[in-house]
Amino acid sequence: xxxxxxxxxxxxxMPEQDPKVRARNMNEVALGYxxxxxxxxxSRCMQCPTxxxxxxxxxxxxxxxFLAKAAAGDFExxxxxxxxxxxLPAVCGRVCPQEKQCQKxxxxxxxxxxxxxxxxxxxxxxxxxDLAREKGASREAEASKASGAPRHRVxxxxxxxxxITCAADCARAGHDVTVFEAFxxxxxxxxxxxxxxxxxxxxxxxxxxxxxxxxVKFEMNYVVGRTRKIGDFIEKDGFDAVFIGTGAGLPKxxxxxxxxxxxxxxxxxxxxxxxxxxxxxxxxxxxxxxxxKRVAVLxxxxxxxxxxxxxxRLGAEKVYLIYRRSEAEMPARREEILHAKEEGxxxxxxxxxxxxxxxxxxxxxxxxCLKYELGEPDASGRRSPVAIPGSEFTLDVDxxxxxxxxxxxxxxxxxxxxxxxxxxxxITVDPETNMxxxxxxxxxxxxxxxxATVILxxxxxxxxxxxxxxxxxxxxx
Amino acid sequence: MNRIxxxxxxxxxxxxxxxEAPLIARERRAGxxxxxxxxxxxxxRIPLTIADADxxxxxxxxxxxxxGATTMKLSHLEVGDSLAAVLGPLGRPTDIRGxxxxxxxxxxxxxxxxGVAPMHPIAQALKAAGNRVTIIMxxxxxxxxxMEDEMRKxxxxxxxxxxxxxxxxxKGLVTEPLKELCEAGGVDEVITIGPPIMMKFCALAxxxxxxxxxxxxxxxxxxxxxxxxxxxxxxxxxxKFVCVDxxxxxxxxxxxxxxxxxxxxxxxxxxxxxxxxxxxFKGIQTR
Numbered sequence: 094x095x096x097x098x099x100x101x102x103x104x105x106x107m108p109e110q111d112p113k114v115r116a117r118n119m120n121e122v123a124l125g126y127x128x129x130x131x132x133x134x135x136s137r138c139m140q141c142p143t144x145x146x147x148x149x150x151x152x153x154x155x156x157x158x159f160l161a162k163a164a165a166g167d168f169e170x171x172x173x174x175x176x177x178x179x180x181l182p183a184v185c186g187r188v189c190p191q192e193k194q195c196q197k198x199x200x201x202x203x204x205x206x207x208x209x210x211x212x213x214x215x216x217x218x219x220x221x222x223d224l225a226r227e228k229g230a231s232r233e234a235e236a237s238k239a240s241g242a243p244r245h246r247v248x249x250x251x252x253x254x255x256x257i258t259c260a261a262d263c264a265r266a267g268h269d270v271t272v273f274e275a276f277x278x279x280x281x282x283x284x285x286x287x288x289x290x291x292x293x294x295x296x297x298x299x300x301x302x303x304x305x306x307x308x309v310k311f312e313m314n315y316v317v318g319r320t321r322k323i324g325d326f327i328e329k330d331g332f333d334a335v336f337i338g339t340g341a342g343l344p345k346x347x348x349x350x351x352x353x354x355x356x357x358x359x360x361x362x363x364x365x366x367x368x369x370x371x372x373x374x375x376x377x378x379x380x381x382x383x384x385x386k387r388v389a390v391l392x393x394x395x396x397x398x399x400x401x402x403x404x405x406r407l408g409a410e411k412v413y414l415i416y417r418r419s420e421a422e423m424p425a426r427r428e429e430i431l432h433a434k435e436e437g438x439x440x441x442x443x444x445x446x447x448x449x450x451x452x453x454x455x456x457x458x459x460x461x462c463l464k465y466e467l468g469e470p471d472a473s474g475r476r477s478p479v480a481i482p483g484s485e486f487t488l489d490v491d492x493x494x495x496x497x498x499x500x501x502x503x504x505x506x507x508x509x510x511x512x513x514x515x516x517x518x519x520i521t522v523d524p525e526t527n528m529x530x531x532x533x534x535x536x537x538x539x540x541x542x543x544x545a546t547v548i549l550x551x552x553x554x555x556x557x558x559x560x561x562x563x564x565x566x567x568x569x570x
Numbered sequence: 571m572n573r574i575x576x577x578x579x580x581x582x583x584x585x586x587x588x589x590e591a592p593l594i595a596r597e598r599r600a601g602x603x604x605x606x607x608x609x610x611x612x613x614x615r616i617p618l619t620i621a622d623a624d625x626x627x628x629x630x631x632x633x634x635x636x637x638g639a640t641t642m643k644l645s646h647l648e649v650g651d652s653l654a655a656v657l658g659p660l661g662r663p664t665d666i667r668g669x670x671x672x673x674x675x676x677x678x679x680x681x682x683x684x685g686v687a688p689m690h691p692i693a694q695a696l697k698a699a700g701n702r703v704t705i706i707m708x709x710x711x712x713x714x715x716x717m718e719d720e721m722r723k724x725x726x727x728x729x730x731x732x733x734x735x736x737x738x739x740x741k742g743l744v745t746e747p748l749k750e751l752c753e754a755g756g757v758d759e760v761i762t763i764g765p766p767i768m769m770k771f772c773a774l775a776x777x778x779x780x781x782x783x784x785x786x787x788x789x790x791x792x793x794x795x796x797x798x799x800x801x802x803x804x805x806x807x808x809x810k811f812v813c814v815d816x817x818x819x820x821x822x823x824x825x826x827x828x829x830x831x832x833x834x835x836x837x838x839x840x841x842x843x844x845x846x847x848x849x850x851f852k853g854i855q856t857r
Binding site for chain 2: 313314321342346348354355358359362370377378379380381382383455502503504
């Protein structure tokens with residue numbers, strides 16, 4: 094096929110539930126490609142010899158390689174290429190900000206002068222992963238390579254993306270791996286944070302099941318730092334190495350007046366009630382949910398999009414998304430922004446909450462906001478928002494969800510002597526091995542990076558596993 | 571996992587259970603708590619205090635009152651049944667006077683209702699650290715006292731019982747003997763655990779005397795590790811998380827009124843869920 098012919102292929106739109114319908118149900122919004130659509134989309138890839146898309150991928154998936162196979166209808170072959178470097182294609186195909194990663198560098202997108210017309214790499218990735226899962230293709234249940242040899246024990250703390258990846262790679266190296274999770278379900282942010290309508294929980298469960306088939310053990314309801322300390326794992330329990338993948342689990346608040354009123358939630362709490370605890374199912378689940386009719390969500394990231402769309406699904410009549418910069422600066426995935434708008438979330442950009450007002454019962458009655466304008470670029474390179482004096486106005490709301498990010502949870506650093514953290518509380522690691530200041534203790538994901546993405550966490554988990562495997566090999570020798 | 575090895579009903583709606591939780595039994599310190607779930611798939615996560623623990627036997631003791639759907643369901647479990655989840659020990663342990671360089675002194679422990687249960691390990695530890703421990707227990711009536719014998723063992727003659735109806739000990743509120751003790755002088759510290767309104771008035775009672783007063787809070791939580799922030803309270807104008815910064819705070823600094831309002835956030839839904847659970851056990855089909 095010539096470049097011209099490839100350019101002429103219409104980019105394959107993703108079939109989706111109708112916005113009006115889906116805004117009231119929990120089912121996944123994007124319905125996925127058909128095999129024909131996947132092949133057609135994959136055939137738009139020009140197979141650039143320089144593979145520019147790969148530099149945009151945090152785990153350097155051989156993107157043209159897998160697209161070539163998908164274009165030829167060899168979907169299993171395509172998945173095998175992805176799996177060489179990525180463990181969670183069904184997840185990453187759905188939640189990666191592709192327009193800022195692989196697709197940003199896609200030559201096709203550049204030729205058509207629109208990043209939205211780049212090859213839809215994530216959608217094809219998702220298709221091949223879903224197809225294999227639906228077929229029940231048994232994941233290579235590789236037996237331990239070191240069977241018979243004395244096995245080394247690895248403790249993995251947390252069960253989110255970084256931990257899942259690290260656990261898989263350590264198990265594949267033949268180690269005896271145990272995952273410790275504080276919640277009663279495994280998956281970390283994939284189960285408590287990201288909603289069903291964006292990432293079906295059955296997909297996460299199949300990843301956890303795959304780990305179990307690799308021989309990974311799970312200890313649930315186990316909060317490391319309290320139930321047992323990291324020092325005990327190494328000194329008393331016979332673990333050879335420990336991986337800390339506990340994420341950025343401490344919600345930031347705005348530090349404004351009225352923020353502790355009844356009806357103000359962190360996005361973590363709001364989403365955990367709905368996702369993990371299934372609080373919306375009032376007939377069958379015991380956890381109560383807050384039924385806001387007029388909801389203000391503060392923030393512009395994926396979590397803010399998730400919370401605002403969840404509010405609609407739980408019966409809100411009006412949902413405002415309030416962000417102090419402009420839409421161009423929003424850190425959320427492009428697709429989530431579009432989906433939120435289609436579903437009816439009202440975006441109030443260049444505005445920010447100033448204080449929450451309450452009634453005599455201490456319940457939220459309104460939100461006072463301020464208008465902003467963009468000033469000089471700040472340290473992050475984004476133009477910093479500047480409040481316009483006297484621009485106060487009031488929104489009539491009964492619920493406020495704060496989705497302005499997370500900082501690192503101090504529980505493990507506070508209970509682990511000698512574990513070094515930076516001034517933001519993130520654990521500091523050797524950039525090549527992800528080993529912390531304590532020999533044999535590794536860390537990765539948001540607890541190291543600060544709040545980041547699933548794929549970056551996965552990359553960290555993978556690097557840490559390589560570090561752990563090398564450390565154990567050296568120690569064993 | 572987490573099998574119930576003992577169960578007793580202490581009064582109309584108060585129960586005590588021993589639960590197998592060997593790691594928690596070994597690690598827990600006075601002042602810490604757990605989060606439990608009755609059902610893995612449909613259950614709610616609720617914080618409960620630890621009344622006692624036996625590390626050799628690998629069990630912890632809880633004392634709970636049936637106030638919502640989960641405690642109602644819990645009360646219907648029997649010896650041999652298992653809980654879906656028990657997480658802990660959570661929160662910072664109590665700073666026991668006399669353990670960290672401070673001189674032991676006279677500590678007054680004020681427990682209201684089943685707030686006496688979490689007070690038990692704290693009072694034990696205070697006594698062991700060489701403090702004089704006075705315990706004030708309050709309840710609506712005599713039948714609602716829990717762990718009276720255990721507390722008497724610790725405080726001896728310094729145990730003061732208060733009931734609303736005078737059916738045991740003195741008739742009146744716990745704040746009365748608390749004020750008298752502060753007035754008499756020599757009280758180094760007060761620790762209070764019980765209904766928020768009682769803790770609030772204990773704080774008001776001791777404030778004029780400038781006696782250090784600590785309250786142990788039990789707010790709404792989901793994860794118990796600092797992730798959700800649902801438990802947050804305002805202490806001295808700053809937002810604190812009960813699960814990781816607490817559960818104990820300077821009682822004079824806590825914004826009690828706001829905390830009580832937050833604890834009532836889900837009252838309508840909780841009432842529906844409790845009645846539903848209640849009817850379920852009575853065999854009445856409601857939905």
